[in-house]
Amino acid sequence: MLTNTDLLALDGKPGDFTVKVRQRPRYIDADACTACGLCTQYCPKHHLDPYNEGLSLTRPIHIDYAQAVPATYYIDPSSCLYLQHETCQICVPVCQSHAINFEQQPEELELNVGAVILSPGFGKISEETLKKFSYGKHPDIVTSVEFERMTTASGPFLGEVKCFSDGRHPGRIAFIQCVGSRDLGCDNGYCSSVCCMYAIKEAMVAREHDPEVEITIFYMDIRTQGKEFDKARQRAESIGIRFVRAKVGDITPWRNQLQLTYSTFAGTHEFEPFDMVVLSVGLESPRDASGISDITGIELNKYNFAKSDTFNPLTTNREGVVVAGAFQGPKDIPESVTQASAAAGLAAGLLKKQRGQGIVHKDYPQEKSDTDEPRIGVFVCHCGINISSVVDVHKVENSVENMEGVVYHTDSL
Ligand code: SF4
Ligand code: SF4
Known part of the structure; x- marks a missing residue:
């Protein structure tokens, strides 16, 4: 497994590709690191943690989250005092495993592979689009990704929902759907397909954490597409989450709250105060989609997602290069996993001549006998x-x- 690695070139044909990649240094020997976390405790530098959407601090030497694969720490060179200013190195003597190695250099590798699966995920909605919803003008206007980190039990707030402005629990929360989706103003004419379901989920989780909170979801259409997905909406309605079909035109700070101006489906104009506004952001194509296209020769569609055929959604214009997940088009986790299985099946077909070769046999520790005491x-x-x-x-x-x-x-x- 090669992580922290960029694709540089792809040559060859199905069954016999040569892939050139560059692996960036972690500055930590992945085999030696035991993920004990001691280095992070001693590192004196702090910066905003991108994994937590900047809601907490991390340090240059860290692991993004406990379940990361591989379970190895790494050093962010843009923030590390040694890599920026040739000072510090406090982490080196702290590490009892002698895993830290500032001599590591980028390494270029050539791999011979039979098939290529492109699965780079999705990109974020632009700041310009978010600004249209007053994002950045008031701390209590947050994106759904920030809200997700906030409500997550293992997140920076341990699941507690708080207004950033003064730390109070919000009494009224508004979700605004289709932020950066179905919006020709930002050239995203497509539905991101996941936002209705995740907004309902986030609203219900917030309600679990605080049964008193009043939640309203402002939507164009509720698109709970998927088998029995609409039951989630019905369940949300049954516990008092309010759904309002309306277009929100403005969000203005008003006293210590946020005043929403919206026009309803019936043609009326309404004003309503909330303590927190959550922008249900859509999924864009990955930031480096054009670069991937240039290197691999695959075509993109007009929204910069990988172009594929309706009835062969995983195949690209380049034979042997298949696509899976949100790069093929916005989709949720189960659909991405389904596509990943299908992509693996297609790739396995291209590898059939090689099957059974290059097998590495692992030596496993002796199994304990059933007469040993169980531990x-x-x-x-x-x-x-x-x-x-x-x-x-x-x-x-x-x-x-x-x-x-x-x-x-x-x-x-
Ligand atoms: S680099 Fe060393 S101190 Fe840091 S987590 Fe790995 S083993 Fe522990
Ligand atoms: S050398 Fe870099 S990673 Fe190590 S303790 Fe100093 S700032 Fe942190």
């Missing part, structure tokens, strides 16, 4: 309030202490 570890997850509001997690954890074979127990996020 059981119990890890109880409370998942913010998602589980801990229903189950007494500490009691569950303590209850296993004297169970046969249990040698370790803990509870965690």
Whole structure:
């Protein structure tokens, strides 16, 4: 697996491609790093954490999140004091595994592959589009991605929804749909297909965290496309989440709130105050879509997503190069996973002549015999309030202490 790697060139034909890539240095030996996190604690430099949408701080030497693959720390060269100013290096003696290596250089590699799957994900809606919704003018106007990080139990606020302006819990939250989607003003004439469902999910999670909060979703159409997806909308309505078919024209700071001006489907003009406004941002093509197209020779459609055929949605104009996920067009996680399976199937077809070759046999540790004493570890997850509001997690954890074979127990996020 090559991460932190850029595609430089692609030559050849199906079944026999040569791919040139450049791997950027992590400045940490991935095999030696145990992901203990000690280096991060000692690193003196801080910067905004892009993984948390700038809602928290991180340090140049870090891992984006605990489940990242590979589970290895890396150093951000744009922020590291040594890589910018040749000073510091505090992390080097701290690391007991001697994993930090500032001598690492970018490495160019040539790989021989039979097929190529392009799956670079999606890009963000531009700042210009967000500014039309007053984003940046008031701290309590947030994007749905920021709101997602806020409501996530493992996020910077541990799931607590707070107004950025003064830290109070918002009493009234408005979601505005189709921000950067179905909008010719920003050349995005397409539906991003995921925003209605994620807005409903985020609204319900916010409601779980604070049953008193009043939530209104302003929409053009609710497009809960997908098998039984509309039941989520019905469930949201049944717990009091309000859906208003309207076009929001303006968001203005008013006292310590935000005043929404909107026109309804019935042709009336309304004004309504909210404590927080969430912009349900759509999905754009990946930022480097044109570069990928130049290198691979695949065509893009008018919205800069990979051009593919309606009845062969994964194949591109270049034989042997297939596409999967949001680069083929906006889609949710289950659909992306489905496409990934299909893309793997197509690629496997191109590799059929090579099947059974180049197999690497791994040596695994000897299995314990069934006469050995079992050693059981119990890890109880409370998942913010998602589980801990229903189950007494500490009691569950303590209850296993004297169970046969249990040698370790803990509870965690
Ligand atoms: S680089 Fe060293 S100190 Fe940092 S997480 Fe890896 S092993 Fe731990
Ligand atoms: S050398 Fe860079 S990564 Fe290491 S502690 Fe200093 S600032 Fe942090």
